[in-house]
Amino acid sequence: MKSPEYNSTAITLAAFAKALAHPARVSILQLLLKKKSCICGNIVDELPLSQSTVSQHLKELKEAGLIKGEIDGVSVCYCINEKVWNQAAALLQGFFSTSTQQNSCC
Amino acid sequence: MKSPEYNSTAITLAAFAKALAHPARVSILQLLLKKKSCICGNIVDELPLSQSTVSQHLKELKEAGLIKGEIDGVSVCYCINEKVWNQAAALLQGFFSTSTQQNSCC
């Protein structure tokens, strides 16, 4: 390198990791994974954060592609976006399953 | 919730994700995974960043526990910390393998 770029795996993986890099966002995903019905404003009640802050975290997860939302009357229903979710899973699984070699030092 | 905390899985997972949340740090890990000999100052040459910035990223990875360094004369040799690496792998694998349910909306 010393050229100004990173490989696409590194970029994509870092972007997914960034989406997971806050306990609130991980908690939101845990909720969506657990509940059989997609929760909505209930997410706010389940987190120790204000409505506007939760909304921001939801936006980040949405922009990362990991969740999607659907308007249902006055409320909004969020779900895991399975397609992107599986892409992220595969990418991370591939990364972590790289055989760590027996190295000379450490 | 609405009490001031997150579950420990969310906290731990977010911390690992944060360590992976920058392409430079992912690139460093890719290098350490690929090379059979632990690279050292070579990491700096492989990244489009200054020595001090790379050092900072190495520090973050070290603090997350994902890598460890060993002084070898005038240079330092970095490796994946396999124990913590495997913990992170297991945590992420468990998280992503949570069965995504057939949900009502979205």
Added chain:
DNA sequence: CTTATTAATCGTAAAACTACGATTAATATA
């Protein structure tokens, strides 16, 4: 139609992250 509820967005402050050059400490070499 008016009022209430829900959730996104705006504005903003504080904290954290990212990057760099300069400096420092340690070891190696001449």
Added chain:
DNA sequence: TATATTAATCGTAGTTTTACGATTAATAAG
């Protein structure tokens, strides 16, 4: 011993993240 090399740390900008309350837009209920 003097000089070079390596890598951590310091100081410091600029940017991004995180959080909140206030406001807004949309729908539902009275």
